[in-house]
Amino acid sequence: MDNSLIRNFSIIAHIDHGKSTLADRIMEHVGAIDKRHFHAQMLDDMDLERERGITIKASSVQLNYKSKDGKTYTFNLIDTPGHVDFTYEVSKSLTACEGALLVVDATQGVEAQTVANYYLAKERKLKIIPVINKIDLPSADIERVKKQIVDILRLPVESIILASAKEGLGIDDILERVISDVPAPIANNEAPLQALVFDSVFDSYRGVIIYTRIVNGTLKKNTNIKLMQTGKTYNIIELGVLKDLKETPVVELISGNVGYVIANIKQANEVVIGDTIADTNNSAPVALSGYKQLKHLVFCGIYPVNAKDFDNLKDAIEKLKLSDASFIYTRENSQSFGFGFRCGFLGLLHMEIVQERLEREYNLNLILTTPNVVYRVVTNKGEVLEVDNPLKFPAPQDIKSSEEPFVLVNILIPTDTIDNVCELTKSRRGIYRGTEYLEEDLVRLTYEMPLSEIIVDFYDKIKSLTRGYGSIDYEFLDYYPTKLVKLDIALNGNICDAFSCLVPKEKAHLKGKGLVEKLKELIPRQLFEVKIQATVGAQIVASERVSPVGKNVTAKCYGGDITRKRKLWEKQKEGKKRLKQFGTVEIPQEAFLEVLRIQ
Numbered sequence: 001m002d003n004s005l006i007r008n009f010s011i012i013a014h015i016d017h018g019k020s021t022l023a024d025r026i027m028e029h030v031g032a033i034d035k036r037h038f039h040a041q042m043l044d045d046m047d048l049e050r051e052r053g054i055t056i057k058a059s060s061v062q063l064n065y066k067s068k069d070g071k072t073y074t075f076n077l078i079d080t081p082g083h084v085d086f087t088y089e090v091s092k093s094l095t096a097c098e099g100a101l102l103v104v105d106a107t108q109g110v111e112a113q114t115v116a117n118y119y120l121a122k123e124r125k126l127k128i129i130p131v132i133n134k135i136d137l138p139s140a141d142i143e144r145v146k147k148q149i150v151d152i153l154r155l156p157v158e159s160i161i162l163a164s165a166k167e168g169l170g171i172d173d174i175l176e177r178v179i180s181d182v183p184a185p186i187a188n189n190e191a192p193l194q195a196l197v198f199d200s201v202f203d204s205y206r207g208v209i210i211y212t213r214i215v216n217g218t219l220k221k222n223t224n225i226k227l228m229q230t231g232k233t234y235n236i237i238e239l240g241v242l243k244d245l246k247e248t249p250v251v252e253l254i255s256g257n258v259g260y261v262i263a264n265i266k267q268a269n270e271v272v273i274g275d276t277i278a279d280t281n282n283s284a285p286v287a288l289s290g291y292k293q294l295k296h297l298v299f300c301g302i303y304p305v306n307a308k309d310f311d312n313l314k315d316a317i318e319k320l321k322l323s324d325a326s327f328i329y330t331r332e333n334s335q336s337f338g339f340g341f342r343c344g345f346l347g348l349l350h351m352e353i354v355q356e357r358l359e360r361e362y363n364l365n366l367i368l369t370t371p372n373v374v375y376r377v378v379t380n381k382g383e384v385l386e387v388d389n390p391l392k393f394p395a396p397q398d399i400k401s402s403e404e405p406f407v408l409v410n411i412l413i414p415t416d417t418i419d420n421v422c423e424l425t426k427s428r429r430g431i432y433r434g435t436e437y438l439e440e441d442l443v444r445l446t447y448e449m450p451l452s453e454i455i456v457d458f459y460d461k462i463k464s465l466t467r468g469y470g471s472i473d474y475e476f477l478d479y480y481p482t483k484l485v486k487l488d489i490a491l492n493g494n495i496c497d498a499f500s501c502l503v504p505k506e507k508a509h510l511k512g513k514g515l516v517e518k519l520k521e522l523i524p525r526q527l528f529e530v531k532i533q534a535t536v537g538a539q540i541v542a543s544e545r546v547s548p549v550g551k552n553v554t555a556k557c558y559g560g561d562i563t564r565k566r567k568l569w570e571k572q573k574e575g576k577k578r579l580k581q582f583g584t585v586e587i588p589q590e591a592f593l594e595v596l597r598i599q
């Protein structure tokens, strides 16, 4: 293979602007997928992705394209996620590319993550090809979007391609432009091997499958390789490319190419994303610069509903970690739930996806504690503690000062919604930084905001305040001083540590009230009265009661046959499976997830 005929590119966009559909159309266009076997969004291989219509994990595929110049090119197309939670995944895939198609929806225009993704690609010096998608829609406003691309992203108007991924318009143009504009990878087949690990999956028969981009040298079958971060060595048993979505073994991968490696790697945690693969005989002197250190923004505890499922959960989490490098975990122990894990996520959506995957793919019944950010506490002894779990929050008398993470939030909204959005940011303790009029009807507001105020529902609120046009993007800024207190929830006098959270002192009452009211709705009536109290230290800041009820499921079958009663009891037992016994109070699992939506 000739390096000059390789093109590595990604598709980047704001969520729902049509990346996955465009990827599908490109694959169909080059004949990579048979129309009969076609199902929408081929690159979204997880059920969950397709159901929710979002791309979670970057996947790559190799395509052959016969260009108008008569030559056949090899395209490595890497799909990327678009949600604000997954910037890391985007940066991961971009590192393996030389170019990017920046897709902008013709009806929505440039949004916050269009800008954020544009900068990610620009930082990596990728060639960016702007594509206006969905031009088939009657509400498409091509001229306005063109102007935005020129004014906001400073890309030349003649570089813009008009397309409809749905109708297949503009696809030829896009493919030809990838060839002419995206540079071929720099060829260095003879240099010592350096290959970048940009993704991996776990296969229960073949162990870990690594996805890699060969940066220098040539990777050959049967080579002894070393993963530089861990120092471990392996022998390559299979090497290949994902040609037309099918694993196709090859004997070697030259520099610039993208493919997969199977090397009898048994343990999920032996592979670090961003690591460098080197040849043990011809070791590269330096590891490639991996990916930037991830900031885990949201933490929560994950526990099995049934304590004897702990080993299954452990196994599932280890496997999941392999396909999701951006998720981290450590063991922890909770008073209420026994053994479990404290897990770190990129955002709330990421957390929900991990939960759903664990429940669905590994058939586990789980409890998640209220998510929180990582606070920083300086004790009177001068120790600096990173508190990722409210239960680790020191006693008030031991605290000298406390800090919480702030993010810089960019909010892109229509001009007439400024007032409503400002009100929302104010109620979320936002510190105003600036306003920039990007064009007549589009404005960018910049705020410094506590991360804890935006992780839960800020994005949804912005969407609803702006008729769906608003979008946000945020990046970590720094830790700012905040006076924090620990808010506990007691059920009939027993503190349920799963609901404990850290809040700014002035918000303790409001949050406590919200929590107890929500719990009152969610906790089913029991045979006895349940007292729900929100407390800060010894002080009760809010309280509610759930009055008792007796529920006899067999009441209506008087006389009947015992098997009928048994059936009803069985059914009741099923229903109870999703209830978590806490002390004497049963709490439905949904309650744990519901309460976190309270601000």
Ligand code: GTP
Binding pocket: 013, 014, 015, 016, 017, 018, 019, 020, 021, 022, 041, 053, 054, 055, 080, 081, 082, 083, 133, 134, 135, 136, 137, 163, 164, 165, 166, 167
């Ligand atoms: P994520 O994977 O969630 O980041 O979204 P995405 O950017 O991949 O968007 P996706 O391809 O899932 O498309 C979003 C929606 O827009 C889907 O309902 C598509 O059918 C629709 N869509 C995509 N391209 C076009 C187009 O050219 N025209 C029209 N009318 N609809 C389109």
